[in-house]
Amino acid sequence: MADFVGFNSLDSLIDATVPKSIRIDKMELPIFDEGLTEAQMLEHMKDLASKNKIFKSFIGMGYYNTFVPPVILRNIMENPGWYTQYTPYQAEISQGRLESLLNFQTMITDLTGLPMSNASLLDEGTAAAEAMAMCNNIQKGKKKTFVIASNCHPQTIDVCQTRADGFDLKVVVSDVKDIDYKSGDVCGVLVQYPGTEGEILDYEDFIKNAHANGVKVVMASDLLALIMLKPPGELGADIVVGSAQRFGVPMGYGGPHAAFLATSQEYKRMMPGRIIGVSVDSSGKPALRMAMQTREQHIRRDKATSNICTAQAKGLKTIAQRVHGLAGTFAAGLKKLGTVEVQGLPFFDTVKVKCLDAKAIADAAYKSEMNLRIVDQNTVTFTATSLAPEVQNLIPSGLARESPFLTHSIFNSYHTEHELLRYIHRLQSKDLSLCHSMIPLGSCTMKLNATTEMMPVTWPAFADLHPFAPTEQAAGYQEMFKNLGEMLCTITGFDSFSLQPNAGAAGEYAGLMVIRAYHLALLAIELEKENLAVISMAFLLLESRGDHHRNVCIIPVSAHGTNPASAAMCGMKIVAVGTDSKGNINIEELRKAAENNKDNLAALMVTYPSTHGVYEEGIDEICKIIHDNGGQVYMDGANMNAQVGLTSPGFIGADVCHLNLHKTFCIPHGGGGPGMGPIGVKKHLAPFLPSHPVVSTGGIPAPDQSQPLGTISAAPWGSALILPISYTYIAMMGSKGLTDASKIAILNANYMAKRLENTAGIEPEDVAKRLMDYGFHGPTMSWPVPGTLMIEPTESESKAELDRFCDTLISIREEIALIEKGKADIHNNVLKGAPHPPSLLMADVWTKPYSREYAAYPAAWLKTAKFWPTTGRVDNVYGDRNLTCTLLPVSQMAEEAAEATA
Incomplete structure (x- = not known):
């Protein structure tokens, strides 16, 4: 490969590529310099895991023990067909995860009582900060104070305070009962529902008062609590934020977790993150894609917003009622003992207890391997997250949920593991991932995610630790952080x-x-x-x-x-x-x-x-x-x-x-x-x-x-839960392996550039869509230079795979040449018609000027292994003009498809 590029060795290529003035002689990692074998790495990770102590966690504060159904653990979390895909910018080969994200958005809108939801926020704290920025934008930056109720989680308050600095916003933290808007300078207010110490407050009058003063209301909520509580949208909240961690995602010492932000149609164009919308494809068939401004944030530059699964309603009600019941049982037991004071306000799952010595109680619980939250020297809280017998419902009738949720058929069709497994697999089959072929996206570096690197992520010793557990219980994590930090320092x-x-x-x-x-x-x-x-x-x-x-x-x-x-x-x-x-x-x-x-x-x-x-x-x-x-x-x-x-x-x-x-x-x-x-x-x-x-x-x-x-x-x-992946990668590669990876990445890029130096393109989108017919994901399009494709092969790909991709681009170049020579119609050709899904190829009528076979099988290897796009080219403009970001009834989707075709 080096010889093909014009060099007699790999090292001579590197010498010619990287300026001598910035070259280092050698990199030597402080640990794992030689690199571990996979077996040695797994033994080391088992040793770290043994140093983490998993106590029963009653800390709460936005993080909860949860159960990941094995069918989801094995078939999504541990499945490269799900975890190696790229962001769904190419909708035609991303319909499976787009559908799963639309399901998520629908669930959020149902539970919050607001019609719009996004699908890509990081955690509850940063979601609240995004909502604060929205309030500032809604007021066009004319009101510079944001009020946060003191009953919000402390980490949420701090993240908002940090983010406010950059927006020139003043953050005021106040008890809910003391909040006022006399200054006339308040753009928004954030409250927690239920509060961080468990209390459930009726915010209906509070919200009316805020609105009367021209102030927008953000409510941070717990999805499981909203199964039993009146939705924030019905109370009048403008924006609702929170984390979906509690719905089956491990605590993982802090993440990753899916946060959410829901709001009204009025503010849809101010929403941060990604929004999945319903549109139609070139045949008028319903299709999904990323909606509105979120398709390519980098195009907006300084105007951009920051970047910064399944259970039916009855099952969720059972879980919520049991959690609430456990909290109620605990509170009732404490009242019988009579030695402490239990909070009198209604609660969902968190019981606040006044006592003489909070530390003594927490220490006693610690000895029994239980973690409680110490609020102050006379207050502890207990958050229920396990199953318990149902007891009396303690939520006031005026705050109890009466509205239905998760009524769509998608949430009521998969009641057995077989059915759910098949649904997961159907979604997976619609998505192109690294399981199928290289994903050559420039700057995104879609490289190998080795199986050994992924294994520790789902081990309970890493997955089941609360992020606020005492650090001595996380000795394995802390050792890994220290080692990783030192190696990253050496590398950088x-x-x-x-x-x-x-x-x-x-x-x-x-x-x-x-x-x-x-x-x-x-x-x-x-x-x-x-x-x-x-x-x-x-x-x-x-x-x-x-x-x-x-x-x-x-x-x-x-x-x-x-x-x-x-x-x-x-x-x-x-x-x-x-x-x-x-x-x-x-x-x-x-x-x-x-x-x-x-x-x-x-x-x-x-x-x-x-x-x-x-x-x-x-x-x-x-x-x-x-x-x-x-x-x-x-x-x-x-x-x-x-x-x-x-x-x-x-x-x-x-x-x-x-x-x-x-x-x-x-x-x-x-x-x-x-x-x-x-x-x-x-x-x-x-x-x-x-x-x-x-x-x-x-x-x-x-x-x-x-x-x-x-x-x-x-x-x-x-x-923290995904840090073991990078840690094990670095430790197994060692100093030489990491250096060789950089060299091979440079070699692969230069080899591909040399093979393709005599090709040219028409519209980048046409090339990207035709690549789907060949079983490849399109490269980065029209960025950073308009009208170009940016390709990055990475060091993970073999010469055979690089050649297959190069042959594909050369073949597409020949298809373009036919247009240039007038042998193919400039508007009706195989590139403009791409991609070609089975529904189009098998239609009764075929009016294209090229054959069905050539559309589907432009290269010989495709007849033995073909990845089929799910839809024809998706119409983004139609989707933005008819914005729908939740699941539609099947009958309505059919009607809209017919109208679009007409």
């Missing part, structure tokens, strides 16, 4: 890591907030030197005006589109710099921008290698320019897989970098998530890494001091 050239950000975009945001906190600290020192007396007043002004002194962020136009979105969320002013004739950063334009803004320069955001996949010369000079003008260098880690073992962000000159563990370090994309985006920093930034209000965290290795920027995610270590 940084001094400390935070594992808290639970997505790539969250990592971007966290990295910029670290830089912001650092500049604020420097400003405080400057002020202190000048006049001690003005410090408090200066910070008051800083926080109220958003005048953070160094707030300019330089971003090349070639950068990832999430970069300007993240900078905008941090309250930074964006200065764009262009590229030269080769598409590389224009260094002289960047130098001028840095010098012109030297008094206010906060940061540069740069992707390396570039978004085009090129190792740009002069990256070290670029870093020096920024530092000379008082700024910090933020490196986007999207292309870190081309640096590992060859160079590093820290060596190049970056101060902070986030890592997409789901790209470089093998966490599966899972059809759009979950991911992790930990950030590495140089020593001077380490004190500002995020912490947490419940379990104190910081950098790994720990910095000497801590001035944390705030809280980024609801859980202390983000989605």
